[in-house]
Amino acid sequence: MKLKSKGIINLDIDGEIYDYKLYQTLNSLSKTGSQRKSAKQLNISHTVFNRRLLKAEDRLGFKITQKKGNGTLLTPNGQALLDEYRKYLIQIEKTSEINICGGHISSGLLESINTPFNTNIYSSTDEDAFKLAKRGVVDLLALDDPLIAFERDLQLIPIAYDYLVLIASPNSKNIKSIHDLENLNFVSVQGSAQRLAWNTLKHYDIDYTIKSKVNSQFDAFKLVKNSENLYSFLNASYFNGNNILKFDTRHIISLVKVNDEKEEINKFIDYLLNTGQNAIKNQGFIPMD
Template identity: 70%
Template sequence: MKFQSEGLISLKINDDIYDYKLYQSLESLARTKSQRRSAKELNISHTVFNRRLLKAEQKLGLKITQKVGNGTLLTEAGTDLLNEYRKYIIQIKKTSNINIAGGHISSGLLESIRQPFNINVYSSSDKDAFELAKRGAVDILTLDDPLIAYELNIDFTPIAYDYLVLISNPNSKEIKSINDLEDLEFVNVEGSAQRLAWNSLEHYDINYSLKHTVNSQFDAFKLVKNSENLYSFLNASYFKGNEILKFDTRHVISVIKVNEDKPEVDEFIEFLLNDGQELIEKQGFTLI
């Protein structure tokens, strides 16, 4: 798809203009995972909400939503569409606030401890957040997994530790040892620290398969909880689960200073490393 800006609240895609109402709907749906809840949130009928999505899909020639259980999730195309709009909004929004973009886990952490700073937090995958940083659209890049920084030899500042836990349906077989992971089917989360889990399974010569790939850990959690045959490794700071790979998957949550010209950026990072550590610990992370 070819994206082009159009005014302040629209994007032109393949010569068709999509106004803010569509993106408002996608933003809400990404959060609620329910068309009915999103319709209520936007104060429109479920019929109007559904018609808005279907009309966009017909014009795009792409599915942007998918039914999962009793809810509705964005497809990869829908997520890409929403992310492009988010990038555009960040770029045109001139503000004295600190603009932060990052992975779902790390950005969620900073969103929860935002006081006393004025910050705007945009949640995506590490990869998409890095693209925003390259454009100079954000002041701070925050990473769920420092892999990108390692690969490009970019200096980053660790602010916390986290690890992955095994998530399963209450009726799934009990996992007591590494060998019990043999031949299980997993839900993969794009751009997350899960690579540490897959590397560990390969290290232990465990056969496994990635049955589904989703865009967020919350989507993975929902899929797993609705199936006795699916498993996933998710961040212990947000989810409770089996700690069988705790030490194999320990990793840092980090930030990268992108904007060198805002003193507030340095002040915020200094806060995270000092007074903010107590707040970080309360959010379920391990201190540096």
């Protein structure tokens, strides 16, 4: 699949032009997990929404959505297509505003804080955000997991702490000790801080199985809640769950400064580390002080 931009909101995929409507469709569906909710959000009928997806799949030659329980999630190809749109939007939009790209958790935190700065915040995986940072198309890199920065000796700016909670499917067994996790089936989230949970289970010689892999914690949550005997470790700042690995999975939510030329970037970071800490706490994260 070859992709290239055509103007601000169109994308050329193997000679076919896809406009902003497909992007809106995928973007909304990635957040709601429901065709009906997304159709209502976009103010179109469910029939039109579904036809738009089917028409795109027919032209593309591959599936971009998949049924999961009572909802609809993006396939890996659908998520990749959405990510490409986001990348091109970032590259094209050359403004004086602060451009930030990061993991779903860190970017969600920054979006939720009302700051006096003009920001463009784009949600992706840590890995994809890092690729954009290397190309110099963002000013700040936001990381759900500091691993990428540690591996490359990048200078981290911690802005909050978080930890992972165990999310279980309905009617699952009660987990009281780490040994109750033996032989359970899990949903893995690519590029998240879940590596801390897996390392902990391995440390205690707990056998487990990764049954599914998804691109976001919100997809993992939907999958677990709509399935039988599935579990996942997700960020406590966004999800309520079992604190069994709270201390083993505590980690920092951080920023990496990519652009040193915009004076507003340093002011934005200073705001987050001082005045913004109360807002960070109110969003369910653990502040730095």
